[in-house]
Amino acid sequence: MIIPAQYYLTISAVLFTLGMVGVLVRRNALVIFMSIELMLNSVNLTFVTFARQLAAIEGQVAVFFVVVIAAVEVVVGLAIIIAIFRTRSTVDIDDVDLLRG
Amino acid sequence: MPGSVSGLIVLFPLAGWLINGLAGGRLPARAAAMIGSASVGLAFVVSVVSILDPRVWQDGITTRLFTWIDAGEFTVEASLLMDPLSALMALLVSGVSFLIHVYSAGYMAGDPAQSRYFAYLNLFVASMLLLVLAGNLVVMFVGWELVGLCSYLLIGFWFERERAANAGRKAFVVNRIGDAGFLLGILLLAVTVNSLDFVNLSASAESIAVPVATAATLLLFVGATGKSAQLPLYVWLPDAMEGPTPVSALIHAATMVTAGVYMIARLQALFFRAEVTLSVIAAVGALTAFFAATIALVEHDLKRVLAYSTISQLGYMFLAMGVAAAPVGMFHLTTHAFFKALLFLAAGSVMHAMHDVIDMRRLGGLARPMRWTALGFLIGAAALAGFPLTSGFFSKDLILERAFAHAEGGLTLLLWIAGVLTAFVTALYITRAAILTFAPPPSHQDHPHEAPPTMTWPMAALAALALGGGILGAQAAGAPLLHALDAFFHVEESGAAKSVPALALTIVSATAALLGILAGFGLYRGRRDVSLGALGNLFRRQWFVEDLYEVVIVEPSKRLAHFLAGTVDLQIIDGTVNGVAAGFKRSSAALRRVQTGYVRNYAAVVLAGTVLLLGYWLTR
Numbered sequence: 001m002i003i004p005a006q007y008y009l010t011i012s013a014v015l016f017t018l019g020m021v022g023v024l025v026r027r028n029a030l031v032i033f034m035s036i037e038l039m040l041n042s043v044n045l046t047f048v049t050f051a052r053q054l055a056a057i058e059g060q061v062a063v064f065f066v067v068v069i070a071a072v073e074v075v076v077g078l079a080i081i082i083a084i085f086r087t088r089s090t091v092d093i094d095d096v097d098l099l100r101g
Numbered sequence: 102m103p104g105s106v107s108g109l110i111v112l113f114p115l116a117g118w119l120i121n122g123l124a125g126g127r128l129p130a131r132a133a134a135m136i137g138s139a140s141v142g143l144a145f146v147v148s149v150v151s152i153l154d155p156r157v158w159q160d161g162i163t164t165r166l167f168t169w170i171d172a173g174e175f176t177v178e179a180s181l182l183m184d185p186l187s188a189l190m191a192l193l194v195s196g197v198s199f200l201i202h203v204y205s206a207g208y209m210a211g212d213p214a215q216s217r218y219f220a221y222l223n224l225f226v227a228s229m230l231l232l233v234l235a236g237n238l239v240v241m242f243v244g245w246e247l248v249g250l251c252s253y254l255l256i257g258f259w260f261e262r263e264r265a266a267n268a269g270r271k272a273f274v275v276n277r278i279g280d281a282g283f284l285l286g287i288l289l290l291a292v293t294v295n296s297l298d299f300v301n302l303s304a305s306a307e308s309i310a311v312p313v314a315t316a317a318t319l320l321l322f323v324g325a326t327g328k329s330a331q332l333p334l335y336v337w338l339p340d341a342m343e344g345p346t347p348v349s350a351l352i353h354a355a356t357m358v359t360a361g362v363y364m365i366a367r368l369q370a371l372f373f374r375a376e377v378t379l380s381v382i383a384a385v386g387a388l389t390a391f392f393a394a395t396i397a398l399v400e401h402d403l404k405r406v407l408a409y410s411t412i413s414q415l416g417y418m419f420l421a422m423g424v425a426a427a428p429v430g431m432f433h434l435t436t437h438a439f440f441k442a443l444l445f446l447a448a449g450s451v452m453h454a455m456h457d458v459i460d461m462r463r464l465g466g467l468a469r470p471m472r473w474t475a476l477g478f479l480i481g482a483a484a485l486a487g488f489p490l491t492s493g494f495f496s497k498d499l500i501l502e503r504a505f506a507h508a509e510g511g512l513t514l515l516l517w518i519a520g521v522l523t524a525f526v527t528a529l530y531i532t533r534a535a536i537l538t539f540a541p542p543p544s545h546q547d548h549p550h551e552a553p554p555t556m557t558w559p560m561a562a563l564a565a566l567a568l569g570g571g572i573l574g575a576q577a578a579g580a581p582l583l584h585a586l587d588a589f590f591h592v593e594e595s596g597a598a599k600s601v602p603a604l605a606l607t608i609v610s611a612t613a614a615l616l617g618i619l620a621g622f623g624l625y626r627g628r629r630d631v632s633l634g635a636l637g638n639l640f641r642r643q644w645f646v647e648d649l650y651e652v653v654i655v656e657p658s659k660r661l662a663h664f665l666a667g668t669v670d671l672q673i674i675d676g677t678v679n680g681v682a683a684g685f686k687r688s689s690a691a692l693r694r695v696q697t698g699y700v701r702n703y704a705a706v707v708l709a710g711t712v713l714l715l716g717y718w719l720t721r
Contacts, residue, residue, distance in 0.1 A: 023704050032700075097698025 008049040015042035029081045029091040033074070040070050106151045107164050107183040107234050110191055113143040114227035121220035130215040134206035137219030141202050141226050145195035152188045160184070163236055163300065170239070175295055180236030182299055186431070190233035190363055193435055197354050197442050198226045200559035204446050205347040207555035208453060218258060222351065225251035229356035233363055238287045238297040241364065245283065245328065248357050249276040255352075256344040268340035275337040279327015286320030289313070299367055306370035314374035321368065322382055325361025331419060332389045335412050336650060342404040346449030349404060353411040354442035359434050362418045366427040373425060383423025383504075387519040390416030392644060394526040398533065399640040403448050403459050406534045410485060411441055413523060420516060421500045424507035432573070433496035440484035440493055440567035446560050447478035451538060453556070454549035461534065466543025471551050475539045477560040482535045484567040486528035487614035492570035494611065497524060501610045502603055521613050528617025533625045540626070 015038055022035025044063045051059025085091050117140025121133050128136075156162050161184025170177040183191075202222060209215055228251055232244025249272075257269025291297055293313045294305065306314070325331070330338035338358070342349055352358060365372055365382070372378060390413045397409035414437050421430030452459050454471055468475040484493035501520045508514040551557070642648060 020708065024701050024708070093700050099696060100698030101693030101696030 005049050005053050008045060012042045012045040012049070015039075015045070027092050027094055029084070029093050032093060033077055033081070037070065037074070040066055106147055107162065107181045107191075108166065109147045110144045110151065110195065111181075111227055111230045111234060113140045113147065114223045114230065116140055117223035118220050118227060121216050121223060126216055128216060130210070131206075133216035133219045134202075134209070137223050138199065138202040138206060140223055141195055141199045144226070144230060145192070145199050148188070148191040148195050151183055152192070154183075157183050157188055158185060161187075161300070165236075175291065177237060177239045177297060179240060180298070181234045181240070182236035183234065186363075186366060187233050189431060189435065190359075191230060193438050194226065194229050194233060194356060197438050197563070198222075198229075198351060198356065200562055201347050201351050201354075201442060201446070204350075204449070204556050204559040205345075207553045208347050208449055209345065210553075214258075218255075218345070221251055221254045221258070222348070225255060225351060225356055229360070232360055235299075237299060238290065238302075241367075242284065242287060245324070245360060245364075246280065248360060249273065249280065249328070252276070252341065252352055252357055255348040256341045258344055258348065262343070265343035268337075268343040271340050272337040275334050276327050279324045279334050282320045282322075282327070283324025286317050286324065289317045289320060293317070302368065303370040306374055309371065309374055311374055314371055315377050318368070318372050318375040318378040319381065321364065322361075322378060322385075325364055325419075326385065327361075329358045329361030329415050329419070330412050331361070331385050331415060332392060333646065335389065335393065336647065338412055339405050339408045342402065342408050346404065346445060346452055349408070350442045350445035350449065353408070353445060354438040358411060358415055359418075359438070362415065362422065362430055362434055365419075365422045366431055369427045372422070379423050379425060381423070382419050383507075383516055386416045386419030386421075386423055387504075387516045387523075388416070389413065390420060390523040391519045391526070392416075392646075394523045394530060395640045396643050397530040398526060399637050401460050401462055403451065403461050403464070403534060403538055404445075406461075406530060407441070407444050407448060410444075410527070410531065411437075413527060414441065414485070417497060417500050417520065417523070420504055420520060424503050424516070426500070426503035426507075429496070429499045429503050433493075433500055435573065436484065436492035436496045436567070436570045439563055439570045440481045440491075443477055443481035443560060443563035443567050444485065446556070446563065447474050447481060450474040450477075450552040450556055450560070451549075453552055455547055458547075461537040463544055464538045466539070466541040467549060468539040468541075470549045471539075473551060473557050473560070477557075477564045478539065479535060480564045480567055482531040484570075485531050486618055487524055487610065488528075488618070489611050489614075490571065492567055492573075494614070495571035498607050498610050502606050505606055521610060524610050525613040525617040525620075528614045529621045529624075532618050532621025536621065536625045 019035045019037075019039030019042060022038065023032050026032050026035065044066055047059040047063045047066070051057065051063075081091055084096055088095065090096075117136050120136050120140075121128075151157065151162075154162065161182055164181040164183070166179040166181070168176060169179045202219075205218070205222065209218055212218065225248065228244050228247030230244075232241055232248060235241035235244055253269045253273040253276075255269075256272050257266045259265045260269070287297065290302070294302065294309060296302060296305070327334045338352075341352060344352075372382075393409045393412035393416060397406045397413065400406045400409060414433070418430040418433050418437070421427065421433060448459070450471065451464065451467060451474060454467070454474075455464065458464065480491070484491040487494045487497045501517060501524070504517040504520050505514075508517055639645075
């Protein structure tokens with residue numbers, strides 16, 4: 001059974017929107033982080049879908065890149081969150097507003 | 102190279118300036134005075150040696166040092182010219198300056214800044230010698246500016262006194278005005294005649310168009326009025342009395358103020374081309390002579406009396422220049438240098454003895470304790486008043502004679518009348534000064550003492566010259582007494598010489614002088630203050646010239662300065678700068694609100710941007 005591409009794309013759009021809303025409305029830095037991962041992976045899904053439909057390898061290569069970069073980003077991001085937690089005892093993103101003008 | 106000795110004349114005082122200026126602080130004070138005096142003395146000796154060369158008396162010796170400006174057809178050499186005229190000035194400047202230097206050694210003893218004083222003094226003499234020995238107008242201009250600088254430095258020598266500093270500044274500023282005219286005159290000549298060399302200018306004077314010559318000479322004369330303190334630029338000279346007294350003697354007698362007279366004598370041929378200029382010079386000279394003499398009549402400060410007297414006597418010299426009798430003017434310049442230096446040195450001696458009191462109302466009775474000074478002052482006063490057979494008598498008489506000969510009736514006779522009137526007033530004011538200062542009763546409790554020999558000896562030498570200097574250029578029955586000095590003082594008769602009742606004129610001017618002296622005795626003997634009524638008030642206000650300056654120049658300049666400082670600078674310029682800064686401050690205050698510090702807001706903005714871009718692409 002072949003599932004049509006628009007199913008995949010719909011799921012991808014839903015996931016992306018969920019991630020985006022998560023980033024915009026949640027306060028907990030870790031949750032925001034997970035939301036970002038959600039957005040990245042929804043994009044990955046889109047890549048893979050089109051790679052398969054168009055029988056092109058480039059889409060899958062892009063996914064590999066995204067996965068690797070996402071892993072790196074998680075390392076850096078978690079380190080930053082831990083550093084913030086150590087100095088301020090909070091991971092609430094609204095409490096960290098040093099750059100307020 | 103033969104003839105290069107004229108360079109040495111300038112070089113010696115310059116060396117003295119360098120030594121005193123660079124190493125003076127480390128030398129003992131006496132050494133500074135010695136170096137200063139010796140360098141000028143050497144310059145005098147070299148001047149004497151240089152006039153032994155017969156070539157000086159033929160065409161003059163031109164010494165080319167180097168080519169200064171070489172611009173196509175127009176070249177300016179750094180050259181020195183030694184001819185009878187410059188030789189006379191070199192002798193006079195170095196000789197009188199030497200005596201004043203020696204006097205200064207006594208007068209300034211004890212001043213902590215002696216080496217600076219002598220350094221300036223030497224530079225002053227060097228500049229003046231450069232001015233008189235200059236071979237062209239550009240070199241002369243260098244000397245011209247340098248004496249202006251030195252006068253500023255020396256008048257403001259005691260710069261910690263505010264009055265002295267202000268007087269120095271005033272001298273400098275007023276001189277700048279004249280110098281601007283002088284420079285314009287030089288440039289005009291450079292453009293039109295294409296040569297600034299004195300020899301060339303004299304030779305080609307006939308071919309210069311009269312309008313050009315008139316414009317150029319008028320501009321040069323503006324320079325002369327500044328440097329030689331004539332109306333209307335005389336105002337700096339009375340204030341210049343704030344400097345040390347020997348400096349006043351130097352400025353008034355030998356250097357600086359004679360520069361304008363010398364410049365006109367030097368460019369005689371050019372000035373002869375310009376009838377209008379000559380008339381202007383004669384008028385300004387006669388007017389200044391009378392004007393300054395009347396002010397000298399009411400001044401209380403002895404030195405200021407002498408200052409106005411100098412302005413007045415310079416007026417005589419310009420009168421002589423204006424009636425085309427330059428050698429006679431130079432003769433008066435010479436005798437004036439002797440007796441005015443003497444008068445100033447005597448006044449300095451009085452100040453020295455009276456602890457810097459110079460107000461004549463607080464002097465008096467000094468003849469007894471200061472016999473030699475009083476005698477020197479009296480001789481100088483007699484010469485200034487034109488007492489018969491003193492030096493001033495001969496030269497002043499000759500000027501009046503020439504003025505009379507020049508006159509063609511009517512207005513031009515006014516020049517002569519002004520001259521005679523001035524002779525009367527001159528005798529009056531100097532008699533007043535002498536009586537108030539030296540005749541009893543004293544109006545002070547001091548115990549003055551006679552000056553040291555270093556101060557009295559120069560006075561003695563000058564007294565001899567002031568008494569006997571007249572024979573240098575005196576004429577008896579129309580013929581010079583000493584033909585050997587013809588090159589200095591003889592007037593070339595131009596065209597049909599008018600016969601002048603010389604004896605009658607001499608009697609008139611001598612009578613004016615004697616009447617002046619008698620009037621002085623009558624008015625001031627035993628009285629300290631004579632108000633002279635309304636006329637005296639006019640004189641005391643300087644004929645309202647200073648007030649005129651105040652109203653026309655000083656006040657408007659101040660108001661302009663206030664306007665520029667208060668309105669233009671503070672409000673327009675600063676306002677623009679501050680306004681720009683305030684604008685940025687306000688706009689940034691509005692913009693900073695964008696930076697909320699909430700990550701979510703930034704993310705929302707990114708989202709919005711992305712949506713907009715996508716929308717743009719999709720709907721394109």
